[in-house]
Amino acid sequence: MTQLLQRQVRNRLLRRFPEDSFELLAPLLEPVELPVRHSLVQPRKPIEHVCFLESGLASMVAESADGKSVEIRHIGREGIAGYPVVLGVDRTPNGTFMQVPGHGLQVAKENFLPTLENADVRQLLLRYVHTCELQLAHTALAAAKFNVHQRLARWLLMCHDRIDGNDLPLTHDFLALMLGVRRAGVTDELHILEGMRAIKSTRGNVRILDRDMLIEIAGGCYGVPEEEYERLIENSPQPSALPLHLNGNHHHHTL
Structure with missing residues (x-):
């Protein structure tokens, strides 16, 4: 397989990786098709892979002890499925699966974790987790008010x-x-x-x-988590000189 180039990827986090970290990770990224209902993270099962979505839409779902469930957040090309591993967590009660088919770049957890040794990568991904928490907070706010x-x-x-x-x-x-x-x-x-x-x-x-x-x-x-993503991920100083926008044809946020 020819070397994956950073400018070719659509995932907004991978686009922001320092160049040297991306080059180390690129040979380990496996292109995967993500059909509807494909499970990216199974509840209470060890997270074996991290998946950077390139297209499509994944849902993270919370489920109660008696089987009631609700979607708590979306993941698209702005993010990654399996992000609890960034926090040192090996599994989660929440499930993540595809709602709109697409494709992604998948890497085994044991190959992904060493990239966190780079301080810029670690900061980028922790900032992303912060925006995930904020999205959850605003989902709760929306539900209540x-x-x-x-x-x-x-x-x-x-x-x-x-x-x-x-x-x-x-x-x-x-x-x-x-x-x-x-x-x-x-x-x-x-x-x-x-x-x-x-x-x-x-x-x-x-x-x-x-x-x-x-x-x-x-x-x-709507809007506060989106603005925070732009502030912390898109508009933060970028280690490698890459263009900011993935999609010239979009007239709206391309999260």
Whole structure:
């Protein structure tokens, strides 16, 4: 396999790696297809790989002791699946699996951990974990203080940040998991957003018609974690001189 070049990757964390660290890691990165429902982290099982997503959308899900579950955060090309290993944790009760198919670059945990010996890499990844915590905090804030259609607008914006184009291949079942509501309730909330001409919803797809309207609807429950990611990851001094933006064709955040 020809040497993977840093400028070729789409994952925003890998793009920010110091050049020498990337060159050490590159031969160990294995391209993987990530179909729908593919498990990236199994609950309470040892984390064997870290996966840098290049496309698609993964969901991290929390599950109660009696089997109730809710999506707690998204992972796209802004992040990595299996990030608890950065904190010295070998497993987690939360599961992570693909909701929108894509592909990624996977590395075995034992090959990944030595990269954390580089102070710049360690700082980058710990800053990423901080933005993950912030996303969780704002998910809790949204659940406690905002209406369901505002929370739906927030989740759709977060999906839009991570998926190319304006068509989000999201099922009603997934939207129900995202929001922690019954499936029938999702249909009602989608109709509210459709009535405001922000989206067009069809079976298994939500098309974003007016992103600015979605931001207005979401109100204060969207934006703070996204701004923190830009501040700490994208706009922090970069060890290697790489262009900031991955995707010239995006008109919105490319998290």
